[in-house]
Each structure stands twice: as C-alpha cells, then as structure tokens.
Amino acid sequence: MIEIINMFEVLFCALLSISFLGILLYCLAYKRTSIAYLVVLGIAAFILLRYVWFAWVLSPLMLLPFFKKMRYEFIMMCCMLPAIPLAYFLLELFSTSSIPFIGWVALFTAVIVCAFGILGVFENDIRKYLFYSNTLQIFFVLLDLSVGAAAGKLDILGAIQILNYTIAGLLFFLSIGIISRNGMYMEIDKLEGRYYSDKKNAACSIISGLSLVGLPGLNIFVSEFFLFAIAFEINPLISILGVFAALILFIMYFKIPYVLLVGREQPTIKTSKTLTMFNIALCFACIILGIFPQLQIFLLTEVFI
Amino acid sequence: MKKKESTYLGGEADSPEKVAPRIFEHFLSKKAMFGVLAMISAFAVLVMLWM
Numbered sequence: 479m480i481e482i483i484n485m486f487e488v489l490f491c492a493l494l495s496i497s498f499l500g501i502l503l504y505c506l507a508y509k510r511t512s513i514a515y516l517v518v519l520g521i522a523a524f525i526l527l528r529y530v531w532f533a534w535v536l537s538p539l540m541l542l543p544f545f546k547k548m549r550y551e552f553i554m555m556c557c558m559l560p561a562i563p564l565a566y567f568l569l570e571l572f573s574t575s576s577i578p579f580i581g582w583v584a585l586f587t588a589v590i591v592c593a594f595g596i597l598g599v600f601e602n603d604i605r606k607y608l609f610y611s612n613t614l615q616i617f618f619v620l621l622d623l624s625v626g627a628a629a630g631k632l633d634i635l636g637a638i639q640i641l642n643y644t645i646a647g648l649l650f651f652l653s654i655g656i657i658s659r660n661g662m663y664m665e666i667d668k669l670e671g672r673y674y675s676d677k678k679n680a681a682c683s684i685i686s687g688l689s690l691v692g693l694p695g696l697n698i699f700v701s702e703f704f705l706f707a708i709a710f711e712i713n714p715l716i717s718i719l720g721v722f723a724a725l726i727l728f729i730m731y732f733k734i735p736y737v738l739l740v741g742r743e744q745p746t747i748k749t750s751k752t753l754t755m756f757n758i759a760l761c762f763a764c765i766i767l768g769i770f771p772q773l774q775i776f777l778l779t780e781v782f783i
Numbered sequence: 784m785k786k787k788e789s790t791y792l793g794g795e796a797d798s799p800e801k802v803a804p805r806i807f808e809h810f811l812s813k814k815a816m817f818g819v820l821a822m823i824s825a826f827a828v829l830v831m832l833w834m
Binding site for chain 1: 813816817819820823824827828830831
C-alpha cells in the first residue's frame, strides 16, 4: 500500500532540521553541555510533527524566556523549536476544519501583533525582546492562515510566513547570540558599536533585522506583501492594521541594526568559523528568497504541494 | 543611587558615552502607541459590525 506523504510535513521537517542544525552549531561553539537538552527537545519536536494534533504540546515552552532568566541557547531552543510544530498544527487545523468568525479572528490577531510590536519597541532586555519577537511572528502565522482560509488561498499563505521566519528568525537569534557573546550583554544598548567586534556576524544580524523589518528585497517582505495583498481583497481593515503593524515592526526591529552600527568601536571577538559560514548561508537565503519571490511560490505550490 | 532614566534604547540619560538619539522618546511613548492602536482597532471593529 502506497502511503501518500504529506509534502507540507516534509517542508516543516526541513525547517525543523535547519533550526536544529543552527542551534546545534551554536551549542557546539559556546556550550556543549546544552546539546543533550537540544537533542531531547529536537527529537520531541520531530515526533510531534508526525502526530499533527499534538504538535502544539511544546508551545508553552515559548513562554519560558519571559518568566525565567535562562541561558541564551535555551532561549533559542524554547523559541524556535516549538514554533515550527505549532505552525504545522495551525496549518492542519485551518486546512481541515472551518473556523467560525474567521474575519474577526484575523482582525483580533492583527491587533495582537501590533500590541506585541509596541511592547518590543520599548523593550531593552534582549530575552524579553526575543520573546516578543517570536510570539508576534507566531501570531503573524495565525494571521496568514486566517486570511488564507478566508480567501481560499491556504496553498500560498499556509506556510510562507513560517518558511521565511525560520530563515530570518534563526539568523537573528544566532547572530545576536554571537554578538552578545552568548548572552553576556543581555541589554540592547550594550550592543552599541559591536558591529566592529565581528563584522561578518554583525552584518548577518543587520540583514536579518532588516528582513524582519519587512524591507523590500529581503524574504519577509514577500510574505508580508502576499498577506496584505490578499487581505485587502477580503477585508481592507486587516490591511490597515497590517500596515500599522508593519510600521511598529520597523521601529522594533530597526533598533538592532541601528544600535550595532552606532557608538564606539568595540574590541574584536573570535567566532566559530562553521557557525559564521552557516549564518552567511542563511543570509544568502534571506536575500535570494527576497529578490526572487517566484522561488518561494515555486517552493510552496510546486515542490511542497 | 540615581534612578536609571528610561530612554528609547534604554541608555542612561546623562552618560556622555551614549550616542543613541532620544528623539523617539519625545514622540513615542508606550501609552500613546497603545492609544493609537486602541483607536485603530475600535474603528476596525465598528466598521466590521457595520458591514
């Protein structure tokens, strides 16, 4: 009997593998004892991805960075690894069942995205900043899904946001971890002038920050563009809130590229070469997927259909 | 001990080493931004109910 493989599951497995690999390289460079936790969490995430309706089980872990002071690699694990199965669960939920009051869900989600963006604008603690960033991206995924479900375009909007967020968000997490010397400086203003500590990784951090801002030419812009274009067809109000959210997100994420480039030059630091190469690869992915949006559409509609 | 003043980027207000501009804190405050968000969402809810 031939089992039909759900190609979206393959896509999410690939995204989870990229995140796992990135965090593994980070742990190898900075804290090898954390690899055990990473492996346990990674295996749990892969297994949960197989059992779709339980894929949300890990998601309470995403709240931990807000309540508990934890080491930087744990923040990354708790934010990135549960986010991907959760996005898969939401995709399955929206594609198999009809959600009532879908317009209201989309509107409410857009307001929550704005609210988390505002909290992020005024946050100086990197832990909480990353928590707000991760949470609002998950709500962006929910917004994409509700707009996609309302417009009947789940094939495009279903996975585009999580695809782009995994690449840009992982790069953001990794490069800030390197620049902050594995969480030695956990306040945003302490990152002043740290572009000069490690120019390659700081450049990666700047590009991922600009991508999360939604700058045209980088990958997150593509998903935001599709979202707003389709949302405008079903309800222009969602686009209005979306544009407001984009404005707030600009202020929130632009803090990082800005703060890295101003201030006195800081002494240079040594970084793992493998990790830097991985970051540069992610950086290229951000740029290529941004410059060629049709590549994303091809991936989502032809390859992973 | 002098209380740390809040700035846009969270730097200490009187430290000469901080070069981050504080232009935003004159225009943006958390309350004002949440106020704008509340206004936009109230408008959106009204229009949705009307539609």
